[in-house]
Amino acid sequence: MSNGDPLLEVSHLVKHFPIKSGILLEREVARVHAVDDVSLTLHEGETLGLVGESGCGKSTLCRAILQLIRPTAGSVKFQGEELVGRSRKELQPLRREMQMIFQDPFASLNPRKRVGQIVGDPLRLHGLASGDALKRRVQELLDRVGLSGEHYNRFPHEFSGGQRQRIGIARALALQPKLIIADEPVSALDVSIQAQIINLLEDLQDEFGLAYVFVAHDLGVVRHVSDRVAVMYLGKIVETSPGAGLYERPIHPYSTALLSAVPIPDPEENREREPLVLDGDVPSPVDPPSGCRFHTRCPWATDVCSELEPPLVNYGSGRLAACHHPLNLKRGALSKATISEESPAGAADALPSEPGKADLPVGA
Amino acid sequence: MPGGEVPLHLDLSGSAVGLEGVEGRSPWYLAYLRLRRNKVALAFGGLFIAIVLFCLAGPLWATHVAGTDPNTNHITDTIEIGGEETDVVAPNGTPLGPGLHAKYLLGADQNGRDVMVRLMYGGRTSIYIGVVAALVTTFFAVLVALLAGFYRGWTDSALSRFMDVIWAFPVLLLGIALGTALAVGGLKLGPIVIAGDSLWIPILIIGFVYVPYMARPLRGEILALREKEFIEAATAQGKGSWRIMFTELMPNITSTIIVFFTLNIANNMLLESALSFLGAGVQPPNASWGTMIADGYQTIYTAPHLTIVPGLMIVLTVLSLNVFGDGLRDALDPRAKIRLES
Numbered sequence: 001m002s003n004g005d006p007l008l009e010v011s012h013l014v015k016h017f018p019i020k021s022g023i024l025l026e027r028e029v030a031r032v033h034a035v036d037d038v039s040l041t042l043h044e045g046e047t048l049g050l051v052g053e054s055g056c057g058k059s060t061l062c063r064a065i066l067q068l069i070r071p072t073a074g075s076v077k078f079q080g081e082e083l084v085g086r087s088r089k090e091l092q093p094l095r096r097e098m099q100m101i102f103q104d105p106f107a108s109l110n111p112r113k114r115v116g117q118i119v120g121d122p123l124r125l126h127g128l129a130s131g132d133a134l135k136r137r138v139q140e141l142l143d144r145v146g147l148s149g150e151h152y153n154r155f156p157h158e159f160s161g162g163q164r165q166r167i168g169i170a171r172a173l174a175l176q177p178k179l180i181i182a183d184e185p186v187s188a189l190d191v192s193i194q195a196q197i198i199n200l201l202e203d204l205q206d207e208f209g210l211a212y213v214f215v216a217h218d219l220g221v222v223r224h225v226s227d228r229v230a231v232m233y234l235g236k237i238v239e240t241s242p243g244a245g246l247y248e249r250p251i252h253p254y255s256t257a258l259l260s261a262v263p264i265p266d267p268e269e270n271r272e273r274e275p276l277v278l279d280g281d282v283p284s285p286v287d288p289p290s291g292c293r294f295h296t297r298c299p300w301a302t303d304v305c306s307e308l309e310p311p312l313v314n315y316g317s318g319r320l321a322a323c324h325h326p327l328n329l330k331r332g333a334l335s336k337a338t339i340s341e342e343s344p345a346g347a348a349d350a351l352p353s354e355p356g357k358a359d360l361p362v363g364a
Numbered sequence: 365m366p367g368g369e370v371p372l373h374l375d376l377s378g379s380a381v382g383l384e385g386v387e388g389r390s391p392w393y394l395a396y397l398r399l400r401r402n403k404v405a406l407a408f409g410g411l412f413i414a415i416v417l418f419c420l421a422g423p424l425w426a427t428h429v430a431g432t433d434p435n436t437n438h439i440t441d442t443i444e445i446g447g448e449e450t451d452v453v454a455p456n457g458t459p460l461g462p463g464l465h466a467k468y469l470l471g472a473d474q475n476g477r478d479v480m481v482r483l484m485y486g487g488r489t490s491i492y493i494g495v496v497a498a499l500v501t502t503f504f505a506v507l508v509a510l511l512a513g514f515y516r517g518w519t520d521s522a523l524s525r526f527m528d529v530i531w532a533f534p535v536l537l538l539g540i541a542l543g544t545a546l547a548v549g550g551l552k553l554g555p556i557v558i559a560g561d562s563l564w565i566p567i568l569i570i571g572f573v574y575v576p577y578m579a580r581p582l583r584g585e586i587l588a589l590r591e592k593e594f595i596e597a598a599t600a601q602g603k604g605s606w607r608i609m610f611t612e613l614m615p616n617i618t619s620t621i622i623v624f625f626t627l628n629i630a631n632n633m634l635l636e637s638a639l640s641f642l643g644a645g646v647q648p649p650n651a652s653w654g655t656m657i658a659d660g661y662q663t664i665y666t667a668p669h670l671t672i673v674p675g676l677m678i679v680l681t682v683l684s685l686n687v688f689g690d691g692l693r694d695a696l697d698p699r700a701k702i703r704l705e706s
Contacts, residue, residue, distance in 0.1 A: 063596070068600060088605070091602065092602040096602070100597065107594065108596075111616065112391060114390075121603075122601040122602075125602060153387045153388050155388040155389070155391065158388055158389070171601075
């Protein structure tokens, strides 16, 4: 991790989608709490993995960071400059520095444009190249992502999913950004292609010093690429941790449950472990549970969990978790813990009173 | 980090190619290939072109063969048929029927005007109105669809409600109402003044009443396209709203626009005929296929050619456009791919 000012600083970001009803005069009847007071930081050249179930707000968070959807509240600072509240025009110069790679390679490329146009458009738009220089640059980019310059005049429908994702990566790289937000860049691809794309992304990171926000619901993929991992549940970050720490000693019960869902390639080991299988579905983000949002499905939940929202507590060495009954803590870790600045505004200001017990409670 | 160079140079064609690479087969080219296989659609497309050429040849026929213009009366004239002097319009009012004579090839009408010449000139008017009105409809429909579909929210609500209001009237009723009102007084919109007998009156009326029929499905397409990730990618690059509308969204609805445009011409010609027949469209003495039917229907028993001839032309033109338009739709619709590759 590099020191100095963070490249990206997201603090207390909120995105609610209003649900409207009414015929002539629409009024808001409810809100989808897609992203609810999320804070995170990212340094240059770093990769932050973002994991969570479908519908927990990962994609919304990505889009809110890039101002593709307007956040309801909170702040996003990129290289120290505030993005929230800027107009389209004011955002334009900063757009060069931050790009996005999309999940669905079949929807992310305009089917009516040639590859050369798709990759060259951002260069032309920002006045970075034109004419022959533009074409050369695009062919270099295509070369760099493992396609070939001669694909310049092809159309997206002539490529496979993996190749299309490479085109999407070339398009994101064209502006030489510092930050790339990858929204599940490999989940729509075959496993064999996934590895190629991930390796490509890692090579590009080394070469251009890119910082990634890497969204996935596959923990294996995230572990492979991330320096740090943030776990999201129902619009909130429940745990942030350096990669290894999270996988070895998850603090939050939800992280534990996620990890126990990852299959172990050794069948015997797989059979021996005691998986933590969660009951029920993710509650509706329209009406999220009170207190800790995970309490409805958490086997360790107690009364306090349904009453008070747990603060995001800093347990040192980059480990943050929001739980009243933190698991797997080292002896004495709790006494040195402090409430993080990233803790949601509505959370309680009391530290957990005692560490949780790793064993499953009776009857769970 | 594990991994390294990712060697993946797939060449889809499987053959060595130069640096320029292969020109990709564009969606348009693929559609053209599909259309080429649809012989029926092509035949009817050819028929439409033939009709257009026939009508364009009107002035040539008028000066070199018939020797009269479409609006000159010849009630008291006679022509020689088989060595016999024959009245163009018989004393009892029955006009000359069709026959193998250069003048009055398709007979004459009650005023002794050459039906062949009027048919050609009338076709020019009808097709001109059909095509220009379709352009008017397309222009406004695309604009409404892009704005409503892209901005959504109240822009969409306002535009869609306005479209609904137009839609609520039966097309013919709205056309007649506007037609009779404007044919009398003409149209005055600020600096724009259009005389009541101008062709622009029926063009604007017909163009106007069909806007919602085209705008609504296009808006639906835009709404769906707008959610696609390539639009987000364009926003993330910093493209402005208009650029996204015209360079990202427009190319994706062009095929639909083309199909609608073709079918719309046919509808316009039908509406023009109906309006002209009712006196709310093209104003006499200008010829159009609709006014020709209107002129002839009183004598439908004694001179049926006056209605049958222009009626047949309307049927042929509309049929050719509809069949060709259907073929175009099949060719441009990507789902038709299964048929192409079978």
